[in-house]
Amino acid sequence: MTKDQIEARFLLNWPGFSLDIDLTLPGRGVTALFGQSGSGKTTLLRCMAGLERADEGFLSFKGETWQNGKTWLPAHRRPIGYVFQEASLFEHMTVRNNLHYGRKRIPAARQTDLDPIIELFGIGHLLGRKPDRLSGGERQRVGIARALAVNPRMLLMDEPLSALDSARKQEILPYLEKLRDRLDIPIVYVSHSPEEVARLADYLVAMNNGKVMAHGPLKETLARIDLPIRLGEEAGVVLDAVVAERDSSWHLAKLDFSGGSLWTRDKGIALGRRVRVRVLARDISLARDNREHSSIQNVLPGEVEAIADDEHPGLALVSVKVGPSVLVARLTKRAAHMLEIAPGQAIWLQIKSVALME
């Protein structure tokens, strides 16, 4: 099993901060290290990269030991790519030389053609420029391309979008999605944004105070309300769906997920495409019966699975099974009491909005 997994155990004590984690991560797909600032997610990433050395640690990558007792591979010997929060390009070099800096330092046998990477990130016209002549979004695209140019066996990304404004984020996100779909190496992605995690991650590691609070496959983990992950307004689940129908007269698209279907604004995505749908807990209301006359178009029958406290003492989270899928609704405890919500009970979900990602 360990042959394609990443095992990481780190114990690190700094004044005012300690990291104590023991994780086994999947060897492919995007793993999100999620948490607030100070939760230790960046420190964990830096320990994995060899930029930080934990007092005690063990790191094995697909069966190769990178750290164990006295063994410690320094960063420049690890087959990784690393993307910093700020692009951290070499200011004295052109974009081209930035891209070649790492590439010419790897064994010739592992060197790959840079053109597909340059094309993927749309940076061909920037190659001759110095970094100070690039926009923030362009810099980060070059930063990611530079990390990939070393043909890494694992890509580590430290909040690559957090230094960008929201327009630039929307500019970069599609590149990250393409990356996720095309790369078959594991990507470890640090983020404090539930939206980014919902959009990109396959596996979720929720961190707080240097410890792992919960981890598991993204969709299952978000649907579990018994875990101590509290996202407040951002609580919700992610569903895999297929574009099943497009209603051109109303500009709506029907998304089928296992257990039901949802209507949403048609964003022009082709029929049959696989998409991710994010449904926030705050956008779901629960009802005992199916009211016919409502502006809410998405009403699904379900069965209450569990009920749990939310962050605010007046609020509760309710997980509801819709076929094999699970959705999470947030409501006041008073409403839950009046609806007599209990596990096993049949209930109607009224879904005010869904976010189509991709």
Added chain:
Amino acid sequence: MTLSAGDLQAVILTLELALVVTAILFVAGTPIAWWLARTKSRWKGPIGAVVALPLVLPPSVLGFYLLLAMGPNGPVGRLTSALGIDPLPFTFEGLVLASVFYSLPFMVQPLQNAFEAIGDRPLEAAATLRASPLNAFFTVALPLALPGFLTAGVLTFAHTVGEFGVVLMIGGNIPGITRVASVQIYDHVEALEYGEAHSLAAVMLIFSFLVLLTVYAWRPGAEKA
């Protein structure tokens, strides 16, 4: 305004001394500055203070101790006699050694500032791109610190040109060997040769101004918007 043969000899000796000292300090000062910029050791404070000492010490104090050290009973003097080398005081080599100490902070401090301004991040980026620490130093830190090297080199050179007290203590006043321009001017004034002193002083003044002008007016990398 013409320079006598003696004046010219003093000027040439001065430039020679300053060039040799600057070259030595580029090699010796860079690792010290690098260490001071990056270390978290508790020795950073004490070492930094020792490097800065020549900034505040009267040159005669520094010269006095260096003279003792190079003298027959000093540690440097014993080393030179054990190696069969002539004692260093009143030689050009002695002057070079003394000047290296005297000008050390003018090399180390601008370099240290330049290295500190670069920060850890470019070096970490280089490490994740497979550059060893030494390789990252030469390919990333050095080019990024280039303006700092220019400043440090010019200041060291100019400061060595202007030294007087240490030269008198270590080198005395031997024409062609240790009589540098500043000492020559002093001699002229002592001998009431104000005209000669004027010429040489003016040469020094103009030279120093031009040197500083290069530092302040021209900075590589400053052309960026």
